[in-house]
Amino acid sequence: MQIDFKSELGSHLLIGFQGTSFGDQLIYLLREFAVGGIVLFRRNMESIEQLRTLLEEAQAAARETYKRPLWVAIDQEGGTVQRLKPPFTQLPAARDLAAEGPEAVADWTTTCARELRDLGVHINFAPVLDVVPEAETHFLGTRSLGSDPEDVARLGRLWIRTLQENRVSATAKHFPGLGQAQLDPHHHAPVIHWPDVASRERDLIPFRAAIDEGVHCVMTSHSHYPDLDPRWPATLSPIINQQWLRERLGFEGVLCSDDLDMAALNGRFTWADIACQGLLASIDFFLLCQDPDNIEPFAAALWNAVRSRYPLTDAHRKSLRRLERLAQTHYE
16 A cells, blocks of 8 residues: 555654744744654743744644644653743643642642643643662752652552643653663763662553553663563664553553653664654654754654564554544543
8 A cells, every 4th residue: 555655654753943933944844744743842842822823833734734723742740841831731740740749739730730641732741750779979969859769659649630631631751761870861972770670660660650650752762671572772662662562561552762862862873763663662752852854864764664574564554543643532
């Protein structure tokens, strides 16, 4: 069956862009690559009305051109990672919320969800479910809910439930866990060795809980976990994402890569490798958030991969069905 890139393969792309209006760059990216959606950053916001106008114009263009809406996603965790400026509510960091307890998590997440929903955001890349050792200085810092996996699981479930009851899809990240990493994948390629099976299982506890809660999305870690896959980092690993996440843990939702522009992947693997392995690993959304020049070569690699290899065509079709199920939760 012939695949039209602009009607199907672009659905897998979630992209960042420059500017605060529906201008030349975003118009070009929508027209040329039929991207599935956009990821918002602080660089895209001047005011609430400006941001609403940007999203309304982008959605109108997508519906007119491709007969489908755009996904709108954001990192609105709180603390150091929140993309919406005042007058949007400025949220406490996850570690501070955990210290205040479940009521604080529910209250602040409700506020966040309502603001995102009213703006037109579908997916929040939160909560962080990485279990970070308390005694260490970690690059995730206050983004983590804590060092006890049961506490992270309990509060993570509440965070997910609150977002999704307010019609914003939550994202459990970064699977299968960044807590043991010593280096930040934004700048390095971390390698994680669990000292034993029990340590690995501790890191998985919050993700198992998130899946039990019905989390809509999971985001991959770019770290390398040789104990599970000696060759590929987690984002590109069918062993980690297909065999572990989907088959063993039972996740049936949408799998998002972390940003492919990060140093942990960008320049270490070819775009062809990333496209092929990502599809085999059952990734549904590929994120390219910082360098628009990377979108064209990745899109070409994705097209060539699906066109030339049947297993990738099959993976693409299965992914489209997962994306359609997610869409039903937002548009029914």
